[in-house]
Every structure is written in structure tokens, then in C-alpha cells.
Amino acid sequence: MATLGVNIDHVATVRQARRTVEPDPVWAAALAELAGADVITVHLREDRRHIQDRDVRVLKQTVQVKLNLEMAAEQSITQFALEILPQQATLVPEKRQEVTTEGGLDVVGNLDRVRRCVDQLHAAGILVSLFIDPAEEQIEATKSLGCAAVELHTGRYADAMSPAAQLQELEQLLRAGRFARLAGLTLHFGHGLTYRNVQPIAAIPDACELNIGHSIVARAIMVGFSQAVREMRDLIVAGSRQGNH
Ligand code: PXP
Numbered sequence: 001m002a003t004l005g006v007n008i009d010h011v012a013t014v015r016q017a018r019r020t021v022e023p024d025p026v027w028a029a030a031l032a033e034l035a036g037a038d039v040i041t042v043h044l045r046e047d048r049r050h051i052q053d054r055d056v057r058v059l060k061q062t063v064q065v066k067l068n069l070e071m072a073a074e075q076s077i078t079q080f081a082l083e084i085l086p087q088q089a090t091l092v093p094e095k096r097q098e099v100t101t102e103g104g105l106d107v108v109g110n111l112d113r114v115r116r117c118v119d120q121l122h123a124a125g126i127l128v129s130l131f132i133d134p135a136e137e138q139i140e141a142t143k144s145l146g147c148a149a150v151e152l153h154t155g156r157y158a159d160a161m162s163p164a165a166q167l168q169e170l171e172q173l174l175r176a177g178r179f180a181r182l183a184g185l186t187l188h189f190g191h192g193l194t195y196r197n198v199q200p201i202a203a204i205p206d207a208c209e210l211n212i213g214h215s216i217v218a219r220a221i222m223v224g225f226s227q228a229v230r231e232m233r234d235l236i237v238a239g240s241r242q243g244n245h
Contacts, residue, residue: 002202005039005068005190006032007213012042012050025051026058033065039088041211043070044077046094053080060084068211070131073110073117082124089121090151090188090211092131104133104153107141118145129188134176143183150180151188151211154201158192170200177204195219 011028015021029040040063042051059067069086071077072094081089091114093105107114107130114130121128129149132138133156142150152173160166177187189201190211201210 002189002207003038003209004036005041005066005188005209005211006037006216007041007043007070007190007211008032008217009043009050009213010217012052012055016050025055026062029059029063033063037065039066039068039209039211041068041070041090041213043092044080046072046074046077056080056084056086060086068129073105073114075117078117078120081121081126085124086126088127088129088149090129090131091117103155104135104138105131107132107138107145111141111145115145118147122146129186131190134173136176136179139176139180139183139185142180143185147185149186149188149208151190151209152176152180153191154189154193155191157201158194158197166197173201174204177207181206 006029008025008028011023011025014023015025025042032040040059042056042059044051044053044056056069066088067086068088068090069081069084070090070092071081073091074094091105093103095102105114118128118130127149128145128147129151130138130142130145130147131151131153132142134152139150154173157166157169157173160169173189180187186208187204187206188209188211189204189207192214193201193210193212194215198210198212201207
């Protein structure tokens with residue numbers, strides 16, 4: 001059965017909208033763990049738009065399951081990872097302008113840069129996964145760098161506009177998954193997975209880890225909203241009564 005990696009970046013996105021202290025992704029990580037998350041995933045972006053250095057430092061102290069740090073294959077962030085020592089690092093492409101991670105890491109086209117980063121992480125005992133499109137040449141390149149795992153990008157599957165197009169993308173993920181497994185790589189999947197589209201991905205043979213963020217945070221807002229409003233309303237009612245004395 002695939003394990004669940006809960007990506008808590010967008011809890012930090014809400015906090016950063018006000019540059020305040022709530023909601024704290026560290027609290028969200030604890031709740032995710034209590035609810036059964038197998039992995040806590042955070043992406044420390046170069047522009048620090050959501051997760052901050054402090055979050056990763058505290059999470060390393062508090063998370064009891066696997067901590068998976070998503071990061072660009074850049075030297076400054078690699079040095080940070082070497083200081084923090086998460087159990088797993090997932091290397092992702094990163095562009096400043098993008099809304100979220102668009103497309104997989106081009107390992108083939110950036111072999112030397114990625115190797116430098118992977119070698120440093122491996123030397124520190126960190127398990128390295130590369131986030132790539134489901135393409136054989138990218139899987140082969142990942143294998144050639146000695147990585148233990150590969151995270152296949154499910155974005156095209158998630159964005160497919162028709163059942164036929166979605167099936168085509170699923171078949172590509174199945175083929176690439178088989179190819180990666182035969183190469184001895186552990187199989188992770190992520191990006192754009194939702195409550196509606198997750199099950200066929202969870203059913204892929206040997207799917208080991210699914211990393212899911214936006215949809216879980218979006219659902220948490222919706223399932224928690226009514227209670228949050230009720231609690232605020234109750235406080236206002238209680239406060240009004242005090243004012244009437
Ligand atoms: N996996 C990787 C490598 C990612 O970069 C992201 C997005 O940060 C995710 C999984 C989670 O994607 P989503 O937020 O769409 O669930």
C-alpha cells in the first residue's frame with residue numbers, strides 16, 4: 001500500500017498572506033501525523049513564499065514520521081539541507097514566476113548540476129528522490145545518479161480534460177512506473193492529486209509514496225470552516241452578554 005506524504009506548504013501560504021504566526025505549519029504537521037500521515041513534506045522555495053527556514057528547523061525537531069524536503073538543485077538550499085538533515089530530499093525544478101512546480105526536473109539536461117547536489121545529499125545520508133516527468137530517459141538519468149527513488153509528476157494526469165485523456169496519462173504513468181521499478185527505483189507520485197483522482201494512482205503496482213498538498217489543505221478549510229465560524233460566534237455571544245451587565 002502506498003504511504004501518504006502530506007504537503008503542508010499551503011498552510012504556510014495562508015500564514016504568509018498576513019506575515020503572522022498562524023496557521024502554523026508545525027501544528028498542521030502534528031495534526032497530519034495524528035491523522036495517519038506517513039510523511040510530512042515541505043518545499044522550501046528560493047523565494048520563501050510559503051515555508052520559511054524556521055519551519056523546516058522546527059519540523060526537523062518535532063516530526064516523528066519521515067520529513068521530506070522538496071528543494072531546487074541549487075547550492076544555497078543544498079547547504080541548508082545538509083545542516084537540517086531531513087530523512088528525504090526531493091529535488092524539484094523551480095522558477096520564480098511559477099504558481100506551483102510546473103513540469104518535472106530535467107535531469108538529462110542538467111546532469112552535472114543535479115549530480116553535484118545528489119552526491120552531497122547522499123554523502124550526508126539523505127535519501128534522494130527526483131521529481132520528474134514520467135519519461136524513460138529521465139528515469140534512466142535518475143538511476144545513473146544513484147538515487148533510491150523517483151517521484152513521477154502526476155500533473156498531466158490531474159489536468160486531463162476528458163476521461164480518455166486522463167486514461168492516456170494514467171497509462172503513461174503505469175508504463176513509466178513499471179520502467180522505474182525494473183530499474184530498482186522506489187516509486188513516488190505527486191502533484192495535482194485530489195479526492196477525486198487519487199485512487200487510480202494509489203492502485204499503480206508498487207506505488208510507495210503519494211505526496212499530496214493543495215487538495216488536503218483546501219478540504220481542511222471546507223470541513224473546518226463551519227466549526228471555526230461557530231466558535232467565533234459563540235465568543236461574540238458570550239462577549240455581548242458580559243457587556244450587558
Ligand atoms: N510533489 C512535488 C514534488 C511537488 O512539488 C508538489 C507541489 O509542491 C506536490 C507533490 C504536491 O502537489 P499538490 O499541492 O498539487 O498536491
